[in-house]
Amino acid sequence: MVKIFIDGKQVEAKDGSTILKAAEEAGIQIPHLCYHPAFAPEGSCRMCMVEIEGLPKLELSCSTLVREGLKISTTSPRVIEARKSVLEFLLAEHPLDCPICDKAGECKLQDYYEEYGFFESQFKEEKEKKSKKVRIGKNLILDQERCVLCTRCVRFLREITKSEELGVFERGVRSVVDIYEKDLIENNYSGNLVDLCPGGAITDVDFRFKTRTWFLRSKESICPLCSRGCNIFIQYHPGFPRFELPKRVYRIKPRENPEVNGFWICDQGRYGYSYLDENRLFEIVQNGERKQEEQGIVKEIAEKIRRMRYANRLKRVAVILNCWLSNEELFLAKKIFCESLKLEKVFFVDPPLGKGDDYLLTEDRSPNRRGAKEIGFSYKPLDFNALQTEVELLVVFGPFLTENFILAEIKSVLDKIETKILFTFKKNDFLRFFETVLPTAHIAEKEGSLVNVEGKVQIFNQALEPRGKSLPEWKILLDLAKEMSIDFNYYRQFSSPQDIRREMAKEIPFFENMK
């Protein structure tokens, strides 16, 4: 550690840290455009210059390392003047088309102009003409006039994806970022370029002209689309009075977590958010009719199971779970179905494996297989033959049967079963095979925890309101347990995921250190 002084404040900084990092850790923000913590300092935007006592020139804070006793000013008149002049240069050749720019509201140029600029434009010349709408990737459009040439995009593709689809062409003020020939950016991380771009040069086809950023609310969540468990922000529109919007969620953004996903998410997770809003089941449906109350239905199921238990026919009950359930839910399911009821036929049906890449995206398209394993499930894929013989009651969690089996096959098996109950968040064709269907909340709409592919436990909070009558599975499972009156004293101690988590931490050593 070294002692330095930033704006008169004594700061302890790590050896080898840059001034910019040390200042950030001390809560002092230094504006920057080309610098990004994922890459080596570039030093080209010149926004982050600071004054160091004893040195004649202003120095770059993004690349200058701290030294014992360094006295740094981030607010001296020279620094402020230099920042202002860099902004003046940047904005001189910028189209200033904020009113039609999708970045407006979260644009570094706008922010810095408000904070450090506020000058009258003295640029009376003609601006450079460049291409305004270059398709550089499936989801990406580049406006070269808005570009400040920070080259974060170029460096991302060089250093992170190593695919190098973008380069800088031409020279001087005519410099542009562009693709080589006609080879579009086709890697699975292309969407990150939109986040990396400090201005509005690279915009997302999926988001372009759909809404304005300042309408959006941002909530933390975890991406459930593979077993990596990338930390994300779900950005949704709270809606307008008297005006219905086509959708609720407008985009997914990565949330920095060095232990899981760094700064990035893959395109699969970014653009695959349609499951949040499309084909959602809103209502409880029983024998083709809409029902108002969840309680009554759970009571009926509980009653049925209880009767079967007294008649010693529990081996005719089958349950299908999935790895989209949280640890808390899987823990309850284990307790209820495997320990209290001692069912033999507990299966898992998950989305089939997909193609992984060598970076974040895993083959496993479920977020919590590791959690299921740690809770003690020996993963048993569905055995159709076991279902066909002597099953009287089938309880299915999740919509994933249709992704694994053809509809006719499912129908022929389900036709032989007397009572079939489905808990799902998705409306699809096979709903009609079940007497009772209850809508459930998915991960963005509930709280709980997941264990990612590397064994990291991650707690998540509710980001969105559950749709319609959707309920989280932990609630349904708890109601079921309480209604069945088996081990009543055990289950009645729980009323929230936190309660369940606490008990889980007590019972299973793996979850011991979970906060």
Added chain:
Amino acid sequence: MEERYLTKLFGLENAYRIDIYLNSGGYEATRKALKEMKPEEILNEVKRANLRGRGGAGFPAGVKWGFVPKNVDKPKYLCVNADEGEPGTFKDRYIMSHDPHLLLEGIIITSYCVGIHQAFIYIRGEYERIAQRLEEAITEAYEMGFLGKNILETGFDLEVIVHRGAGAYICGEETALLESLEGKRGHPRLKPPFPASVGLFQCPTVINNVETLSNVPLIILNGAEWFQKRGLPKDGGTRIFGVSGMVERPGAYELPLGTSLKEIIFNHAGGMKEGKKLKAVIPGGLSAPILTAEEIDLPMDFDSLVEAKSMLGSAAIIVIDEETSMLDVLKVVTKFYSHESCGQCTPCRVGNSWINKIVKRMVRGEGTREDLDNIARLASNILAKTLCPLGDAAAMPILSIVKKFRKELESHLRE
């Protein structure tokens, strides 16, 4: 008095051929250095000679070599900066076309001193025929055993490769040169690290100008004291002054460092063309702040020119007479830097283009008084704030022209 050491063979027929070079005592320095001297002795000699870089910055060559780490398991490289792009400068092309073996000797001795076995000559693309001549000289040197394996049976190996640039001024900046040599876009690198530790292909690298290296054989043959006496104690050796513009005898003049600018123009270069009046002089390549006719009575060495708020740079003297419009000079300067800015860092990229756009408007007769203030303001905002020295190289002459010739520039304004 003109003293000719570097330019000794200039004008001699076929002087570039190795037999003529050998007849005039060529490769004696190489023989002495490789056979009789230890690398440390050479380093000390060059350090004591106070040989300062001839490319523009004037950094002491021996000190630069001393920065190269001794014990590394990576190869070390020598890059010869023959990109000579500074407007007004033509000394290196003279050395390379008239006396390529002198440069090769400098390369061999420097490489031996620093422990380098691979040298590159990065020559500007426009010097196509000179590049050919270098190739021929290198072939001759290989044939005579001055290059290649086991040079002069000393066990020292050295390969030399000529690499032609593609015509960018910025590639004369040493780190942009390295990028270009690596096959990338010629963009300057952020320093530190300096090339001496992390240079070409991430390996320790010495980069020296053609004229700098060509002085090395002279130091080896004649000793540090002799070399110092040819110039100034802190600034050893002679310098090739390239005089261009409105003089009677433009050309390259080898003179001791410290020769007066006035003497160079009026004695050596034959005075003003057609007896016109002198208006201004750019003393060290286009990047050097301009001097007025009243300011030329000064010795041409690094420190004196810094004192005069200009710089010696590449020692290229551009002479401007009374009939040249300073607005035209300003137009040429700003057009050049706007065109040659690599575009990597903001102030240089936008600032130079902005200033050039204003000047073009002034040339059309649409300039105002505020425009002149604005040019000075923008140039100050480029000065000392860019990633590489090109920003300063542009801002300094612009600032000096606007300051020293404001009255004349104002006469072109719309009022």
